[in-house]
Amino acid sequence: MSDNMSDNDTLFMKRAIELSLENVKKGGGPFGAVIVRKEEILAESCNLVTAINDPTAHAEINVIREAARKLKTFDLSGCVIYASCEPCPMCLGAIYWARIGKVVFANTSSDAQKIGFADSQIYSEISRPPKERNIEFRQLLREEALKAFKAWEESDNKTEY
Numbered sequence: 001m002s003d004n005m006s007d008n009d010t011l012f013m014k015r016a017i018e019l020s021l022e023n024v025k026k027g028g029g030p031f032g033a034v035i036v037r038k039e040e041i042l043a044e045s046c047n048l049v050t051a052i053n054d055p056t057a058h059a060e061i062n063v064i065r066e067a068a069r070k071l072k073t074f075d076l077s078g079c080v081i082y083a084s085c086e087p088c089p090m091c092l093g094a095i096y097w098a099r100i101g102k103v104v105f106a107n108t109s110s111d112a113q114k115i116g117f118a119d120s121q122i123y124s125e126i127s128r129p130p131k132e133r134n135i136e137f138r139q140l141l142r143e144e145a146l147k148a149f150k151a152w153e154e155s156d157n158k159t160e161y
């Protein structure tokens with residue numbers, strides 16, 4: 001990591017942190033994120049879970065959605081995400097799906113756990129086999145569901161991602 005305070009990663013992280021602080025003043029969660037492409041901010045947001053009653057409205061998810069809308073593509077290769085806190089498993093999954101190649105973060109998931117957010121706990125849950133998780137997992141009707149997979153495999157009309 002660079003100690004040069006004026007490097008671009010530092011500048012974009014400062015913006016993500018600023019967004020997290022502004023959100024706390026509005027009564028929201030202490031999380032901010034920005035997405036950058038070619039050294040330019042494409043999207044910025046904060047945690048809107050309580051503001052819009054959406055449990056998935058984490059800052060990272062919000063900026064991924066906005067950036068994809070702006071670029072009119074689901075593929076955010078070449079973008080960098082700056083998150084004021086290490087992404088939770090949901091956001092990390094979204095980052096993989098969006099093909100974002102670089103994540104810069106400030107607070108860690110154990111810092112988040114210390115102030116009451118379940119990040120670390122969810123990380124340890126998802127590394128367990130389904131049957132050992134706190135959420136009940138039941139598998140059924142695989143043969144029926146596989147029909148859609150087969151249809152997709154054989155379709156000439158699909159957009160692969």
Ligand SMILES: [Zn+2]
Pocket residue numbers: 058059060087088089090091092
């Ligand atoms: Zn998240």
